[in-house]
Amino acid sequence: MSPKARPPNFKAFWKGLREELRRLVENSWREYRDAALKDGDAFFRKTKDDLERWAALLAKGQLTADEVTWLVRGKKDLATLAALEQAGLALAARDRFRDGLLDVLGRSLQNILRTP
16 A cells, blocks of 8 residues: 555554553563653653654655654654653663664554554
């Protein structure tokens, strides 16, 4: 199916994104669950406008999936992860969580077009 087939369903996108965040946290960051969910939600709120714009452009065929992935990776600095830092998570581990957030975001943006 062509990316131009239907407009993005943002309600489904945000629901799926939060589910993916919970899955990431439960699978790999259970010990820091509350802080990880707080930081993940904060990051998604900071990037919301950009994400919706990019998803719309992807749906119209004006951006490719690779371009969206690159744009998402460019938002890495917005994931400050203050709650995880306060909870005592080491810098290297915070970087791994940040990379996980970006992976979740990228997958969710690409999946939005597959959701009826």
